[in-house]
Amino acid sequence: MSGIATIEIDGKKYEFPVTVGTENEVAIDINTLRSATQGVTTLDPGYKNTGSCESAITFLDGEKGILRYRGYAIEELAEKADFLEVAYLLIFGELPTREQLQKFHNDIRDQSIVAEDMKKILDGFPQSAHPMGVLSSLTSALIAFNPSSVNVDSEEDMYKAIVKILGKFPVLTAWTYRKRAGLPLDYGDDTMGYVENFLKMMFKKPQGEYKRNEIVTNSMDKLLILHADHEQNCSTSTVRMVGSSHAGLFASLSAGINALWGPLHGGANQAVIEMLEAIKADGGDTKKYMAKAKDKDDPFRLMGFGHRVYKNFDPRAKIIKKAADEVLSDLGVSDEVLDIAKGLEKEALEDSYFVDRKLYPNVDFYSGIIYRALGIPIEMFTPMFALGRLPGWIAQWREMRLRKEPIGRPRQIYIGETLRAFKDIDYR
Numbered sequence: 085m086s087g088i089a090t091i092e093i094d095g096k097k098y099e100f101p102v103t104v105g106t107e108n109e110v111a112i113d114i115n116t117l118r119s120a121t122q123g124v125t126t127l128d129p130g131y132k133n134t135g136s137c138e139s140a141i142t143f144l145d146g147e148k149g150i151l152r153y154r155g156y157a158i159e160e161l162a163e164k165a166d167f168l169e170v171a172y173l174l175i176f177g178e179l180p181t182r183e184q185l186q187k188f189h190n191d192i193r194d195q196s197i198v199a200e201d202m203k204k205i206l207d208g209f210p211q212s213a214h215p216m217g218v219l220s221s222l223t224s225a226l227i228a229f230n231p232s233s234v235n236v237d238s239e240e241d242m243y244k245a246i247v248k249i250l251g252k253f254p255v256l257t258a259w260t261y262r263k264r265a266g267l268p269l270d271y272g273d274d275t276m277g278y279v280e281n282f283l284k285m286m287f288k289k290p291q292g293e294y295k296r297n298e299i300v301t302n303s304m305d306k307l308l309i310l311h312a313d314h315e316q317n318c319s320t321s322t323v324r325m326v327g328s329s330h331a332g333l334f335a336s337l338s339a340g341i342n343a344l345w346g347p348l349h350g351g352a353n354q355a356v357i358e359m360l361e362a363i364k365a366d367g368g369d370t371k372k373y374m375a376k377a378k379d380k381d382d383p384f385r386l387m388g389f390g391h392r393v394y395k396n397f398d399p400r401a402k403i404i405k406k407a408a409d410e411v412l413s414d415l416g417v418s419d420e421v422l423d424i425a426k427g428l429e430k431e432a433l434e435d436s437y438f439v440d441r442k443l444y445p446n447v448d449f450y451s452g453i454i455y456r457a458l459g460i461p462i463e464m465f466t467p468m469f470a471l472g473r474l475p476g477w478i479a480q481w482r483e484m485r486l487r488k489e490p491i492g493r494p495r496q497i498y499i500g501e502t503l504r505a506f507k508d509i510d511y512r
Contacts, residue, residue: 091117093124107143111135118495125495136321137489141174141479142313146393151400153313154178162403167308168192168278171475174313175246175482188247193274195251198259199229206263215260215467216345222256223249224338233332236485245333246478254278257471258285261464279305282471286460299414300458303407307451310400311469313476314393319343319350320473320480325492327481340477341470350466350473353452356388357462360421360428360452368420370427378437388449389432390442400447408450408457417457425453 088099089112098120101113118125128134143152151158154173161170165179172180172188180188205225209218230248235241259269262285272285273294280301288294314320322343327336344350363373377386391398412422429445432438455465 127497142315144315147395149396149399162306162309167305170309170312174475174479191247192251195248198252198255215464218260219467220338220341226334254282257467261286299410303411306407308472311472323477323481324484327484328492336481350469352448354462354465356449356452359387360424363424364421368424374431391446396442397444398446404450408453411454411457
């Protein structure tokens with residue numbers, strides 16, 4: 085399908101080309117609308133109907149529950165690939181060979197040393213500081229230690245910047261957690277894999293030996309893969325928008341972290357645990373709260389069910405549900421909050437009200453359960469999300485710069501006062 089779309093304004097018709105993506109997504113290209121009509125623009129709050137770019141990275145179909153990275157189904161990637169393979173795929177467009185993956189891992193490991201002066205910056209934050217604010221600041225501070233801008237026309241320069249942030253970001257994330265927890269900073273172990281090393285940096289106690297747990301590592305690997313990219317969401321669009329001004333990679337990523345911080349975006353899994361805590365405090369009656377969720381006049385909202393993009397089911401939730409079950413079984417955690425979560429899940433999957441409306445538990449519901457089971461405090465949930473989303477942000481920034489996209493500059497419809505005369509202060 086292709087052709088021409090006609091828009092009529094005040095009796096005058098204007099024609100615009102229709103463009104079609106490789107998955108048959110149809111869009112009207114209004115790139116020349118303003119110039120052709122002498123100033124007419126479109127109004128689309130939240131950009132829900134506006135394509136801000138063409139991208140070859142991620143495809144999702146919310147109605148059919150489809151998510152693919154570079155053409156690969158998320159189900160197959162989660163089952164057969166590890167996080168670094170997926171990161172390479174997202175950033176460079178193809179799955180790596182064994183040699184490419186090994187080099188990628190080695191280069192990332194070589195860049196995982198964080199300057200000692202970064203500790204001074206971290207020390208400047210009170211222990212009570214929110215981890216997302218700390219992580220954003222530390223990411224931005226990397227610019228001071230890497231002042232030269234990336235030459236986007238040099239694949240070598242681009243590659244060095246990418247492995248540098250992939251090496252340092254897990255360290256900064258783990259340090260953010262350990263600062264909050266009052267634990268000494270850990271540099272990790274370069275004999276471990278990327279995800280396992282991150283878990284060690286997070287959880288190793290100063291007086292004990294870190295115990296590897298393959299089930300926990302695998303579930304975390306899957307969770308990071310599922311969060312790695314999700315098309316043009318709020319934080320990803322922010323990264324592209326900031327990068328469009330030719331701001332550097334680290335500055336653009338810091339902006340993305342701040343966008344992710346919002347409770348309507350990256351804070352959704354935190355909201356799940358807060359809801360479960362509130363149900364526990366009220367006696368833990370899941371049936372009562374399921375009834376409240378079905379009552380249109382009740383302000384209670386069931387967090388972690390349904391999704392604003394996926395109108396059928398969240399394909400990521402099916403994958404991570406299995407991992408959550410395995411983690412809970414392996415760790416044998418005794419936690420009333422997690423028991424309440426399992427109770428809500430069971431009732432929602434069997435209740436016709438939720439089934440008919442396709443209000444299934446989503447990825448935020450299960451990721452919150454996993455983080456809770458691992459003993460990760462709720463304020464660290466969003467930094468964990470950021471670690472997973474990092475490759476997607478990098479891929480989107482790289483694509484935007486290589487395509488030489490113009491600086492982002494949305495228009496507006498002005499609704500303020502028209503021209504008025506200035507009043508002297510004595511007459512106001």
